Amino acid sequence: LLDSDVPIVSNQICYSLLDQRAAGAMTELCLERGVKILAFGTLAGGFLTERWLGADEPSMEELTTWSQMKYKRFIDVAGGWAPFQGVLEAVSAASRRLDVSMANVACRYILESPAVGGVIVGARLGRSAHIGDTLGLFDFELDDRSRAAIQGGVAGLDPVPGDCGDEYRRPPFLTAAGDLSDHFEAMPSPYPVEEGPGPRRSRASSGTVWEDLAGFSRAIRKGDRIFVSGTTATHRDRIIGGDDPTSQANFCLDKIEGAIQSLGGSLDDIVRTRIYVAEPAVAEAVSRVHGARLGHLRPANTLVQAGLIGDGYLVEMEAEAVVDG
Numbered sequence: 001l002l003d004s005d006v007p008i009v010s011n012q013i014c015y016s017l018l019d020q021r022a023a024g025a026m027t028e029l030c031l032e033r034g035v036k037i038l039a040f041g042t043l044a045g046g047f048l049t050e051r052w053l054g055a056d057e058p059s060m061e062e063l064t065t066w067s068q069m070k071y072k073r074f075i076d077v078a079g080g081w082a083p084f085q086g087v088l089e090a091v092s093a094a095s096r097r098l099d100v101s102m103a104n105v106a107c108r109y110i111l112e113s114p115a116v117g118g119v120i121v122g123a124r125l126g127r128s129a130h131i132g133d134t135l136g137l138f139d140f141e142l143d144d145r146s147r148a149a150i151q152g153g154v155a156g157l158d159p160v161p162g163d164c165g166d167e168y169r170r171p172p173f174l175t176a177a178g179d180l181s182d183h184f185e186a187m188p189s190p191y192p193v194e195e196g197p198g199p200r201r202s203r204a205s206s207g208t209v210w211e212d213l214a215g216f217s218r219a220i221r222k223g224d225r226i227f228v229s230g231t232t233a234t235h236r237d238r239i240i241g242g243d244d245p246t247s248q249a250n251f252c253l254d255k256i257e258g259a260i261q262s263l264g265g266s267l268d269d270i271v272r273t274r275i276y277v278a279e280p281a282v283a284e285a286v287s288r289v290h291g292a293r294l295g296h297l298r299p300a301n302t303l304v305q306a307g308l309i310g311d312g313y314l315v316e317m318e319a320e321a322v323v324d325g
Contacts, residue, residue, distance in 0.1 A: 002033050003242035010117060013164045015039035017048060017087055017106055017154055018074050021164050027115045036117025039110050043121065045071035048106040053088045057081035067122060069176040077172060079158040090153035094146035104136050109150055112142060190258030191218060204262040206255055208234045219259035226263050226321040230276070231255050232313050245282035245314045249289035252317045260321050269321035270299050276306040276316040286315045 002008055011030065015022040015037060022037060030037055043049060045067030063069050075084045088102070095102045107119050121134050142150075160167075160174070167174035168183075176182055191204040203217035211218065219228040233241045233248035233255075241247030257267045275290065277283050283303060290301070299319075308316055 001240075002029075002035070003244040003247040004238070004240050005242065008033075008035055010036045010038050012038040012040060012120070014041040014167065015110055015113075015116070016042045016044050017091070017109060017150065018044045018071065018078055018084070018157065019160045020154060020157075021160055021162070023113065026164050027113070030115035035115070037113075037115050038118050038120060039116055040120040040122075041071065042107045042110050042119045043103055044074060045069075045122075047071050047075065047084075048088070048091065049103050050092070050101070053092050053102070054085070065124075066176040066182075070174065073172070073174045073178060074160060074167075077158065077174065078160055079156070083156040083158075086156045087150070087153040090149045093149060094142065097146060098140055098143070100136055100140055101133050103130065103133060104140070105142070105146070105150075107134075107137055108140070108142055109147070111137065189262045191262040193262050202263060204259050206259065207236060209237055210234070218255070219263055221263040221265075221323075224323045226260050226265050226269070226323065228256050228259050228319040228321070230274075230316045230318045231259075232308070232310070232316045239312045241314075243312065243314070245277075245285040246289055248314050249286045249317070250293070252315060253289065253293050256317060256319050260319070265321045265323040267294070268297060269323050270294060270297055270319050271322050272300040272320040273302075274318045275301065275303045276308060277303070278306070278308045278314050280305055282314050 011026070013022050013026065016039070019041060022039070026037070029035070045065065046052075047068070058068075058072070060069060060072065063072060075081065078084065091102045091105045094105045098105065103121075107121060110116055111119050119137075121130070123130065161172065162170065168180070173179050180187060189204075191206050193202055193204050195202050200223050202221045204219045205211055206218040208218075210216075216229055218231070219226055221227075231252050233239055233251040235251075239248070240251045253267075260266060260269060273290065273294065275286060277286055283305075287303065306316075308314075
């Protein structure tokens with residue numbers, strides 16, 4: 001979107017002492033492009049407060065809010081209750097030294113992080129708004145000693161898996177229910193699917209003008225095999241990614257992933273990819289995207305230079321997948 005003339009000023013993502021995914025590539029991108037991070041989940045459903053310091057680990061059945069159930073799953077994937085207590089101890093020491101609440105320390109740490117424009121502190125109006133305490137965020141700054149101690153506690157956690165937002169995209173789903181059942185009765189298909197023609201055959205369409213014009217499908221499934229057509233960074237009648245090969249390549253793979261999901265597979269089912277680049281100068285950038293997204297699979301791959309049809313297209317990709325079972 002940043003390379004597609006969409007003016008983005010902020011990105012609202014989960015970011016806390018417990019969940020440091022935003023501290024890496026997302027922060028670098030936001031600093032480079034002048035986008036501010038709006039951090040939610042900074043108190044991890046209230047877990048980063050005095051209430052849980054030194055407390056016994058609660059079971060899911062003992063938790064009373066969706067936020068608590070959600071962020072308990074974050075704690076579990078980050079290494080469990082014992083290393084999480086190490087973070088709470090570091091936050092508690094800083095709160096005593098600075099004479100502020102643990103909530104203030106946890107929020108201030110994120111608020112002082114690069115690219116962060118603000119934090120969103122959840123409230124249960126009439127029950128636990130904590131407005132007065134939250135306003136205290138603007139009355140102090142963290143000292144170097146406190147920051148170093150907190151960083152030491154955070155270093156004892158395992159990284160939350162995936163990228164920003166993956167808690168809603170792919171397993172392990174870090175939601176209150178541990179899946180998406182609280183959000184959907186059934187996961188919607190990214191693209192519409194039609195059956196046939198013929199037995200054990202279905203097709204998905206992404207709605208680009210070329211599909212109707214040339215009479216092809218974005219992807220076809222026949223039995224356990226899925227074949228994805230040559231895919232460019234096209235959304236309806238516009239190019240996504242501008243003149244940036246990295247952005248175009250990522251959008252191509254997003255569309256490929258959506259097509260495979262629509263036909264009952266996943267990105268991990270890919271066994272072959274073919275990449276066509278308009279000029280050799282963009283090959284490395286495109287290859288790096290392929291490596292970042294598919295390197296764990298090491299599919300068979302071909303990369304060639306080709307004269308792509310249409311103005312502005314830098315890369316086209318196709319893929320084949322085999323769905324086990």
